[in-house]
Structures are given as C-alpha cells and as structure tokens.
Amino acid sequence: MSQTSEQYVVFAINGNDYGIPVLEVSEIIRMQTxxxxxNSRREFLGMIQLREKLIPIISLHTIFSEAEKELDSKTRIIIIHTEEANQNIGIVVDEVNKVMFLPKEGISFPPHMAQQAWLKGMFQQQDSLIVLLDIQALLADVNGGYSYI
Structure with a gap:
C-alpha cells in the first residue's frame, strides 16, 4: 500500500461508522463481564480483568451522547494504550466492521468540525460516511489527565 494511505479499524456506534488508526489498537476482544x-463518572462502565491486568472500560455511546445499545454477540471491546495516562483503556463498540486502508487524499475535514480536537476528519465510502477519530486526543479529553486506575 502506498505511503499516502493509512490503515483504520472501522466500527459502529448506533449505526454510525467510526475509524481509528490500526496502530492505536492493542487488541479487539469480545464483550465480557x-x-x-x-460513584464512577458516567462514561466509565467499570473494569475487566484481561490476562491478570485491570482494564478500565468506557462507553463511546455516553461520550457521543448516543443511546446505549443492548449488548449482543457483535459487541466488542477495543483495547487502546493511552499515551497520556500510560495505561490500557477499553472502549465498547456495537461491532467492528472491518480493517481497511483509507487514502489520505480522500479524507475531508469540514471547518465546522475543527472545534473537536479528537475529530481527524471524514471519509466518504459509497453511501456511508466514516468519521475518523484521534483516539488519543479523545481519551485525553475524556480522561482530563485522570487515570482510571
């Protein structure tokens, strides 16, 4: 693949597609207890234990002001290593759709989106729109310098 494209994990939240760079993803696991x-913050769902490590789990539904979806067999947890807090954090998504290369020249960034530092841009694919996230900036914004553990 050319240097003008980047590989993304594309996932869904309430029917909307989002993408994060595959290099930001440590792993993707099935939903677990x-x-x-x-007395936790509203976006913080709790903790899981993964290979003897505690991983805080947050809800992108809450962060994006979306209704929570009932968990099902497609629900996944995407594990991200945060640079700012130096810890792994899991984000719950409705489903992981695919991993794909997106050409950088196909990514648009409308001026009205510039208000959110964690929105990298958008990619139009056939009849769907993929919102590209700067997951490190999003987690730093949500975290506010706070470590969940």
Missing part, C-alpha cells in the same frame, strides 16, 4: 465501580 464488566465489574461496575460505584
């Missing part, structure tokens, strides 16, 4: 922590 999340241990709720009382």
């Amino acid at each position: 999340v241990n709720w922590i009382p």
Whole structure:
C-alpha cells in the first residue's frame, strides 16, 4: 500500500461508522463481564480483568451522547494504550466492521468540525460516511489527565 494511505479499524456506534488508526489498537476482544465501580463518572462502565491486568472500560455511546445499545454477540471491546495516562483503556463498540486502508487524499475535514480536537476528519465510502477519530486526543479529553486506575 502506498505511503499516502493509512490503515483504520472501522466500527459502529448506533449505526454510525467510526475509524481509528490500526496502530492505536492493542487488541479487539469480545464483550465480557464488566465489574461496575460505584460513584464512577458516567462514561466509565467499570473494569475487566484481561490476562491478570485491570482494564478500565468506557462507553463511546455516553461520550457521543448516543443511546446505549443492548449488548449482543457483535459487541466488542477495543483495547487502546493511552499515551497520556500510560495505561490500557477499553472502549465498547456495537461491532467492528472491518480493517481497511483509507487514502489520505480522500479524507475531508469540514471547518465546522475543527472545534473537536479528537475529530481527524471524514471519509466518504459509497453511501456511508466514516468519521475518523484521534483516539488519543479523545481519551485525553475524556480522561482530563485522570487515570482510571
């Protein structure tokens, strides 16, 4: 693939497609039991244990002001290593659709989106739109310098 494209993990939240660079993803796992922590922030769903490590789990539905979807066999947790907090964080998504190369010249960035530092741009693919996220900026914004553990 040419140097003018980047590989993205494309996932869905309530029927909307989002993409994050594949290099930001540590792994993708099936949904598992999340241990709720009382008096937590609203986007924080709780913790899971993955290979003897505690991983905080957050809801992109809450962050994006979307209705929570019922968990099903397609629900996944995408594990991201955050640079700012130096920890792994899991984000719950409705489903992971695909991993694909997106040409950089096909990514548009409308001026009205510039208000959100974590929106990298958009990619139009046939009849669907993929919103590209700067997941590190999003997690830093949500985290506010706070470590969940």
